[in-house]
Amino acid sequence: MAALSYPRTYTSIPGRRASTRSSARFFYLVDAIGRLHEPTQTQLDALESSYLSTGEFLAECSEFKGYLHEIHSHGSRQLGTLVRPMDESREGFDIDLIARLRPTAMGKYEGPNAPVRLLNDLHSAVERYAKAHGLGIRRWERCVTLEYAGGMFADIAPVIDAPSQFGLYGDTLGRIPDRDKRLYDLTNPRGYAKGFDKAATISPAFTSILAFSEALNTEKRADVVPLPDSQEVFGRLLSRLVQLLKLHRNVAFGQTTSGADDLAPSSIIITTLAAAAYAVQAPRPHDSPLELLLDIVETLPDYFERTPLPNGGEYWLLANPSAPGENLASGMNTPTRQAAFNSWHRLIKMQLADIVEAIERNAGMDVLLPKLEAAFGKRAARAIRDEEARLRHNATSIGKVALVSAGASIATTARAHTFFGD
Incomplete structure (x- = not known):
């Protein structure tokens, strides 16, 4: 890499x-x-429809209106390395989403406890969306998890754009808040995908x-x-x-x-x-x-x-x-x-x-x-x-042993989802 x-x-x-x-x-x-x-096209369409709907809500909510300009997938979905969840009762996939905020959002989310305030605002907004649609929600150190219908879990992390002329793929650099450390870390999921x-x-x-x-x-x-x-x-x-x-x-x-x-x-x-x-x-x-x-x-x-x-x-x-x-x-x-x-x-x-x-x-x-x-x-x-x-x-002939057929239904496992496509 x-x-x-x-x-x-x-x-x-x-x-x-x-x-x-x-x-x-x-x-x-x-x-x-x-x-x-891999997810079927129907499942991919459902994934996109779900997180685009969430993104539209966040873009218009009072916390992020005028700041949030995009929500996109990253991690295993973007890299083509998805695996199915371990729970056999679930058909949905776990995906990671980035809620991208314009650089001007740093003016609102700077100073003491600013990273925590940003995560709290994200949680409040996503919680209203979850209640309106009957969805589950959980809070983490760097993201909020939304459970959509069909057993799909999406980790939504806020990132404030912070492009740089230096470093590899600096044009897509951003700052991600960490609740535990109470500071912003550099992140670059799109740059990582390019690499x-x-x-x-x-x-x-x-x-x-x-x-x-x-x-x-x-x-x-x-x-x-x-x-x-x-x-x-x-x-x-x-x-x-x-x-x-x-x-x-x-x-x-x-x-x-x-x-x-x-x-x-x-x-x-x-x-x-x-x-x-x-x-x-x-x-x-x-x-x-x-x-x-x-x-x-x-x-x-x-x-x-x-x-x-x-x-x-x-x-x-x-x-x-x-x-x-x-x-x-x-x-x-x-x-x-x-x-x-x-x-x-x-x-x-x-x-x-x-x-x-x-x-x-x-x-x-x-x-x-x-x-x-x-x-x-x-x-x-x-x-x-x-x-x-x-x-x-x-079989119409004897002596050949098949290993697997592309029509079989195999499900893989995935650990508990956390940030960055786990």
């Missing part, structure tokens, strides 16, 4: 870990899971792309699994990887119980690490998308800048490439949280290797499904199992 400090050395990467055929089957299993977790998109456009250097494509064509001819066009998939590798990492994190850490400390790394951390690793690894020769994916996962921890502390611990820094001075890993600087991240990283490497090994030796679904469930959750495994049974029933 642009402007991110890359490490001086990189983790040693093992050699080739799977055959071309196994790589094709594994990668498109992952891609199919990602596709099936992510820039990293995603890097073309991977695949050395065996013809063999890989032929393996995919073989799968298509066998009618084992409906596959998308390979070029379309290659253009979305980074988004797919982030989805995979977030889904595995959600399953590994589970839902946080009330009062418990949430040790899971945030989505902004996972996304930034993945984009940085992709920017370095994609131009390097790889046999297939699977080999690239495994190398990126392997090197994720390299992109924290680590400073030894006198007590034997470490201070982790992950610079926000679009907001100067912001450490995205500031909340990770406790031994418990750092240990949790390291444990999760070991787990995902082990489980991915286990799944690849099972596919490589042509293990049956009775072996593969439990491994998929352990890594990606019960709902994913159950949907794959149901689709597998359907394909067996309709």
Whole structure:
């Protein structure tokens, strides 16, 4: 990702870990899971309609009239890395919204406790909207959460535009209030999205792309699994990887119980690490998308800048490439949280290797499904199992085992929503 400090050395990467055929089957299993977790066009239309209605109300309310000029989505919705909520009873998605205020709003919201006043005004306005429409509402340190009909949750954060001629994407810089710290922090969600998109456009250097494509064509001819066009998939590798990492994190850490400390790394951390690793690894020769994916996962921890502390611990820094001075890993600087991240990283490497090994030796679904469930959750495994049974029933030939069908209904998990697309 642009402007991110890359490490001086990189983790040693093992050699080739799977055959071309196994790589094709594994990668498109992952891609199919990602596709099936995306909102439908109907759901996207409902999302847009809901938050535009909220934005129109806020623009005309007494608190923000003449100041609020736009409300827009950011985070996972904008980056194409949405995952479904963990609660199986919910069909709605969790999204993040920015309520953008003109720079002149700083004249109203400056001085002692100004950030708190801004958040209080947002809460008051959104509360009136929620009561008028029978919606739920919750207050947080940097945003207000609105629960729309259909189980969609939207985190709405106020940002006062503060464009700068300095820094990367300075034209979209803004100030976001923090209730706990009682100050404004710099933020730049649109600049962050530009940096992510820039990293995603890097073309991977695949050395065996013809063999890989032929393996995919073989799968298509066998009618084992409906596959998308390979070029379309290659253009979305980074988004797919982030989805995979977030889904595995959600399953590994589970839902946080009330009062418990949430040790899971945030989505902004996972996304930034993945984009940085992709920017370095994609131009390097790889046999297939699977080999690239495994190398990126392997090197994720390299992109924290680590400073030894006198007590034997470490201070982790992950610079926000679009907001100067912001450490995205500031909340990770406790031994418990750092240990949790390291444990999760070991787990995902082990489980991915286990799944690849099972596919490589042509293990049956009775072996593969439990491994998929352990890594990606019960709902994913159950949907794959149901689709597998359907394909067996309709099969006209013997000897082919399907991994997943694009028509299956798989739902992913998402932790409790907080600011920045968690």
